[in-house]
Amino acid sequence: CRALRKLRKxxxxxxRIVPVHPATDDWLVSGNLTVYPSGAGPELAQDAVQTLSAHPQLLLRNPEMRRRAWELEAEARADFVELFGTDLLVLEPPQAQERLREYHRHRQDKVRTELDGGAAERAEGDGPSLDELSGLPQELLDAETVAVIYDETEGLCYYADFGRLDALFADPALGRDRTHLTRLREYLNDDSVSPMVIRRLVQRHPDGADAVFRMLLRKPAFTWERDGEALLRRRKKSHYEREPLPGMTPVGTRLAELLHRGKGLKRS
Structure with missing residues (x-):
């Protein structure tokens, strides 16, 4: 093939490659080739990582990478639970940032202890800083409280004013103050809020769930056990239509080597 003649080791x-037939392991190059010199590896590797970070669903194309991503997610969550004794913290924003910094430092220290001397030294300057990892966006910094949840499926999540809702479910009489119900309605109608968060509130205070939702929905016969899941499916339809994806993005050995080479070039 003329297009392949210009390629060098x-x-x-x-x-783009496509399978010739499902019954074979043969593949066919389709369309044009874009060729890069050997020195372009680090830049291409960075582009690949950014693409995976922006579109984690691409991991679904590789079952082994997807499996590894879920393993990494489970390990990170286990470290969170080991450190704090729970997978859910409700804190004021400054405290939340302190705990996140503590968690990410714990993770970094653990990874470095598992590396040999040279690799541990190289890892010291790799990756984002603790400030970058533990920083919260302004809308969370402006909240009364922040829930930091490391869920098995949803990964590491943050939710503003969770403490107000937690208090409401613990004491439904607080619903007489409409600001509590307004915040719950926002959670229920906001597509960016996972159904998991509502379930967490119910799990923490099951005795208050029926009373809270009866006030919110103005449905005296509502019961969470009978009607709760249907409510979530109506209000959070898009969450049920997409497959959960791990929050971790694993990289292969070759990609990791190219990324590290790129960082070495920048430092030099």
Whole structure:
């Protein structure tokens, strides 16, 4: 093939390949080839990581990478629970940032202890800083409280004013102050809020759930056990239509080598 004649060992190629037939392991190059010199590896590796971070569903194309991503997520969650004794913290924003910093430092220290001397030294300057990892966006910093939840499926999540809702479910009489119900309605109608968060509130205070939702929905016969899941499916339809994805993005050995080489070039 004329297009392949210009390729040399060590070059990088971006191309589309398609299977010839499901019954075979043969593949066909389709369309044009974009060829890069061997020195472009670190830059291409960074582009690949950014693409995976922005579109984690691409992991679904590789079952092994998806499995590894879930393993990494489970390990990170286990470290969170080991450190704090729970997978859910309700804190004021400054305290939440302190706990996140503590958690990420714990994770970094653990990873470095598992590396040999040279690799541990190289890892010291790799990756985002603790400030970057533990920083919260302004809308969370402006909240009364922040819930930091490391869920098995949803991963590490943050929710503003969770403490107010937690108090409401613990004492439904607080519903007489409409600000509590207004915040719950916002949670229920906001597509960015996972159904998991509502379930967590109910799990923490099951005795208050029926009374709270009866006030919110103005349905005296509502019961969470009978009607709760249907309510979530109506209000959070999009969450049930997409497959959960791990929050971790694993990289292969070759990609990791190229990324590290790129950081070495920047430092030099």
């Amino acid at each position: 060590g070059m990088f190629v971006v191309a």
